[in-house]
Amino acid sequence: MPSFDIVSEVDQQEVLNAVDNANRELQTRFDFRGITAEFALKDKVVTLTAEAEFQLQQMVEIFLTKAVKRGIDIRSFKEGSVSFSGKTCSNALNLLQGIETEMAKKLVKLIKDSKAKVQASIQGEQVRVTGKKRDDLQEVIALVRGAELEQAFQFTNFRD
Incomplete structure (x- = not known):
């Protein structure tokens, strides 16, 4: 996945x-x-x-x-x-290094409210997003980049 x-x-x-x-x-x-x-x-x-x-x-x-x-x-x-x-x-x-728990919760809520067919979970100082299709994951990346959050985010460890 x-x-x-x-x-x-x-x-x-x-x-x-x-x-x-x-x-x-x-x-x-x-x-x-x-x-x-x-x-x-x-x-x-x-x-x-x-x-x-x-x-x-x-x-x-x-x-x-x-x-x-x-x-x-x-x-x-x-x-x-x-x-x-x-x-x-x-x-x-x-x-600012790492995602604090409160910011991670905001990210997960943002992803779940978007009704994308993905699952987001908090893992320490990062948020893992999994889904069935690559297109769904790319939608989430565009959503997070477009959101007005107070912190800069990078997207790593993309696995197919």
Whole structure:
């Protein structure tokens, strides 16, 4: 029986490449000359550090632009709150990996409400969809891509 998995994963190497590219752009931008500002990646969190809050907003845009160019969906990042310490302020972009139980339940409900002839089941941090026909599975993929959900999804392990 054909099946596939709905997952939410981001390639760590691509995120690291986006961080490096964003740091490189900071060094060449005129409005960041002589200012302490940097991007850092540690444990699925991209930390942005700058001297002013408006610079952080510019840095978020720079990083998200670089991430999109690397093929990373911007819905894979969740922006934290700005924190101030001394002369610097920082912000964290958390990387969303895996599908949480509540989001998985929303996905299963969405698939069941569509009346597609498939079965969806939650398996850890992924959702497995099985059906008799490949066309039914492709309809589910189109449905999930078209749905306005707060997270980016990938479709893996397609078996016929």
